[in-house]
Amino acid sequence: MRKAAALLMTAVLLLLMVIPANAFTIIYDGKVEDYPWDPIVLVVDGHTVETKEMPPIILNGRTMVPAREFFEELGAEVTWDNNAKRVIIEYGDERIILTINSRTVYIGTNSASISPSDPPPKIINDKTMIPVRFVAEEFGFKVEWLNETRTVKITSPDAEDIRLTNVVFSSEDDTDTIFIALDEFVNPNIFRMQNPDRLVIDVYGTKSTIKDANVDVDGQAVDTLRYSQHPDRFRVVADLQTDADYEVFKLKNGIEISIIRTGEYEDSTQPPEEDFTQGDDGRLIVVVDAGHGGTDPGATYPPGVDDPQVKEKDITLDIALKIQENLEKAGIEVIMTRDKDTYPTLKERVEIANNSNADLFVSVHINAMDNKDEIDGAQVYYHESSTEGKRLASIVYRNIIDYTNLTERGVQNGSSFYVLKHTKMPAILTEGGFITNEKDRNYLMTEKGRQAMADAISDGVLEALGVL
């Protein structure tokens, strides 16, 4: 047993050494571990379920999901009994009771056991995490794991097929678009295959009203398009030129897939250094993105109340406006994704940046961790594909530590953040302190604290651009 534990520790340490940046911290069973970050997609009856506070994670090879967020999304009722440390999930006329760190489960009035290969329910980062397959199957859902896209696909017993009515191809400038028309959006399972290079789009839970086809499309990146109805899925295959990449857009009436030749795409992902000193009109352009806004307050204090006293969206806006003032004084052209209490979507924020020919993108956020008020400090995230982004993150981070009173939490790989993933210019996302930590919160509530944060970020930007 001791030997096994030592081996496990070695394995964990090795893991930490191999992938230290691409990880986040999980706290459970009194342990603090770095969890290698590789997102899992949860799809229920074709709809993606996004858990906000805690992502699904894999523990001992099994997917664990935050009980409340996930099962409420399914339409189940979730109750937490703090005294008995158990979670009660009710769906239809079925009821399941799970207890933290126990494999004994009550289903209705019977008891059952979670198999030894599944982890029991656990409190991880203060969220009740439960093995999704076990519970979903008990409620009669069908559960599948799609390895290509790391998707847990769950189908409810009474799921109805959604109509798939058309597949439309178009090509304009450097972008090809495949539009799959549906009665409503269904999350596709998309993956690349080699020899020949092709993109495969599987849409489950739909019924096609069109004939199977094989068409020459002669696009920028796509040569031919084939599609057909299979027993369990509708499959679209796009034969690609080798240097193509794709992006999926969720629409009310279907799925849109944009396919771009990566040669051009990558040029704009990492502009050459001289772009910094020779903008179109000689001025450098920086996009400043104040996180959240409008209907989305971001992190709040206290968390989970109707009208919280402190909201992330207000702090990020004030810091962003101060950054704007600093950068404009230094002769930089600043484009704000918002300059008041409004909510541009993440996609809109990215479009503003990508359409503006900007040199840099800076997204300003404040962190939070509910029920862990001792956790504090600053982090700056970059996308792993961008060396300039990483350099900018390091400079800004060093400034934040120098200028503010926040604790060091490091520069981190934030490749899964939407705004970092989809912006074409070097981009960073700052998490300047925790709204849930008293010291950080009090600091950020002062004018002086927010000014120091803005000065740290804008001086970092100016240094990265070679202006300072």
Ligand SMILES: [Zn+2]
């Ligand atoms: Zn945020």
